[in-house]
Amino acid sequence: QVQLVESGGGLVQAGGSLRLSCAASGGTFSSYSMGWFRQTPGLEREFVATVSRNGGAKYYADSVKGRFTISRDNAKNTVYLQMNSLKPEDTAVYYCAARAGATRTTLEYDNWGQGTQVTVSS
DSSP: OOEEEEEOOEEEETTOOEEEEEEEESSOGGGOEEEEEEEOTTSOOEEEEEEOTTSOOEEEOTTTTTTEEEEEETTTTEEEEEEOSOOGGGOEEEEEEEESSSOOSSSOOSEEOOOEEEEEEO
16 A cells, blocks of 8 residues: 655764655555664564654664654655664664554554665674
């Protein structure tokens, strides 16, 4: 239904910052809770952050709390992930996901993007 395209990944030094973007098309963007997940080689995909449909509620994984900020602009059909104080262990493919309903911190999302690589050098 809704298609998602991530962008903004790249190579950054430890302590640096990146901002990921996820552009949505199709469906009604404001009807979807949005989330960010990441996956490293040999590990299962893990929750990073999620934001409610109107942006009023946000939840973060403990590993990124205080460093990452999720936000959304419903007028632009876009969700963002601001990543500060990056660490080598943040290296992963980051995925954007949409859920037709309330937020979840699990993988219960309906649509997924293709992912964008984030590499943090030490």
